[in-house]
Amino acid sequence: GENVEQHPSTLSVQEGDSAVIKCTYSDSASNYFPWYKQELGKRPQLIIDIRSNVGEKKDQRIAVTLNKTAKHFSLHITETQPEDSAVYFCAAPNDYKLSFGAGTTVTVRA
Amino acid sequence: SQTIHQWPATLVQPVGSPLSLECTVEGTSNPNLYWYRQAAGRGLQLLFYSVGIGQISSEVPQNLSASRPQDRQFILSSKKLLLSDSGFYLCAWSKGLENTEAFFGQGTRLTVV
Numbered sequence: 001g002e003n004v005e006q007h008p009s010t011l012s013v014q015e016g017d018s019a020v021i022k023c024t025y026s027d028s029a030s031n032y033f034p035w036y037k038q039e040l041g042k043r044p045q046l047i048i049d050i051r052s053n054v055g056e057k058k059d060q061r062i063a064v065t066l067n068k069t070a071k072h073f074s075l076h077i078t079e080t081q082p083e084d085s086a087v088y089f090c091a092a093p094n095d096y097k098l099s100f101g102a103g104t105t106v107t108v109r110a
Numbered sequence: 111s112q113t114i115h116q117w118p119a120t121l122v123q124p125v126g127s128p129l130s131l132e133c134t135v136e137g138t139s140n141p142n143l144y145w146y147r148q149a150a151g152r153g154l155q156l157l158f159y160s161v162g163i164g165q166i167s168s169e170v171p172q173n174l175s176a177s178r179p180q181d182r183q184f185i186l187s188s189k190k191l192l193l194s195d196s197g198f199y200l201c202a203w204s205k206g207l208e209n210t211e212a213f214f215g216q217g218t219r220l221t222v223v
Contacts, residue, residue: 030209031209032209032210034211034212042217043200043214043215043216043217044154044200044214045214046211046212049211089153089154091212093204093209093210093212094209096142096159096161096204096206096209097156097159097167097169098142098144098156098159098202098204098212099156100146100153100154100156101153102152102153103152103153103154105151
């Protein structure tokens with residue numbers, strides 16, 4: 001089965017700085033890597049995803065990079081803003097089983 | 111468009127009482143369905159997933175069970191709740207036969223007292 005590890009567990013950044021969260025996965029057959037954002041008391045929602053045939057994907061201030069050889073992928077948030085404060089989860093579905101990392105609590109300091 | 115309904119939003123139950131949480135999906139057929147539990151300040155623990163009617167896979171041994179009586183209905187149950195069952199329960203669905211985006215219900219905050 002798939003094992004997803006996520007680091008760091010907490011991240012505090014100054015507004016305007018960048019934030020990077022890293023995940024590793026174990027199953028080399030995994031081919032889809034989404035990132036979810038969960039605001040306090042709310043449901044997780046997809047913010048960006050990448051498939052295994054692509055090395056990088058960008059959407060405005062967020063980007064995801066994938067290294068299939070090393071089996072890790074990362075979320076990059078640039079020019080952080082207060083509304084970026086949330087818990088972020090990576091996931092690596094395999095055989096329709098959706099396993100998540102432990103989550104990273106991001107706090108953006110004004 | 112597809113929607114997912116999960117209820118109730120909050121629930122306070124005494125220890126030893128039964129539990130039934132229901133989740134339904136509209137606007138799609140043959141979805142993959144999931145139940146997750148999230149303890150306070152913790153990650154998303156996969157409890158059960160289902161790729162078809164009557165097909166339930168359990169991820170962790172526990173006091174809970176799941177059923178899928180209809181294609182777009184997923185139910186989480188317990189015969190006797192424990193204090194440790196408290197948490198935030200999330201139902202989710204994704205397109206069948208694909209590894210793709212998962213959509214979450216609003217969640218149920220369960221407090222066992």
